[in-house]
Amino acid sequence: MSRRVAKKGFLADYSVEDTYLLRPDRARGRAGILRARDPQSHDILIKFWPRVKDVDDQDLEDIWRSEIRQLQRLAAVPGADDLFVHMITNGKDTEGFYLVLDPGQGSPLEVFLRSARKPDLLAQARQPRSRRVLWANARRLAQALELLHSQGAIHRNLDPWAEVTALTDEPDFRITGFEWSMRRFWLQFRYFCFERAGPAI
DSSP, X not given: OOOEEOOOGGGGGSXXXXXXXXXXXXXXXXXXXXXXXXXXXXXXXXXXXXOOTTOOOHHHHHHHHXXXXXXXXXHTSTTXXXXXXXXXXXXXXXXEEEEEEEOTTOEEHHHHHHOSSOOHHHHTTTSHHHHHHHHHHHHHHHHHXXXXXXXXXXXXXXXXXXXXXXXXXXXXXXXXXXOTHHHHHHHHHHIIIIIISOOOO
C-alpha cells in the first residue's frame, strides 16, 4: 500500500495516499482519484480536479457547483443510496475542486481489473455462480442509470473508474458522480458557439 503524506488546504484534515489511483487529466476534464482516510480513520475516495494558476476556471467551478446540487438532490430520491456512492462533503482551495466519497468496503472496478491477482469473481467469470453475480451487478448499473434519467440527468462517463464494488458474492455495484465529462462537452460547445460561430446577431 502507498504511504500516506501530509497535505495542505482542503486536504489538510485527511490522511491521503501519495499516489493516485487515477491521475487527473485536465485536457479532458477528468478528475484524479485518491485513496485517503478521514479524521475518524474511515476509508474514503477523493475526486480531485486541479486548478491552473492564473487561468480562469469559472466554467469548471460553475459545473462543479451545479453537479454538487444534482448529487444532493439525487441523494434524496428513494433507492439512490443503494445505487450511488454517497458524497460525504466537497470543497475547493487554490489547488483544485474536490468531492469526498464514501466507498464503503469497495474500490473502483478498474482497480480490480488492473490487479495482477484477480478476485475470484473475475478470475472465474465463466462459472455459473460468478455469472449470476456479474449479471446482477449489470442490472444494478441499469437501475442506477434509469433512476438518474428519471431525474433529468445523464451519466456521461460510465466506465470502470466510475463503478465502485467490493466484488464479493453479493451484487454491490454503485456508480459515482457523473458530472465531469461535461466539462469537455461545455468547452467544445462554447468554442463552437462563441469562438467558431461568432457572437449571436
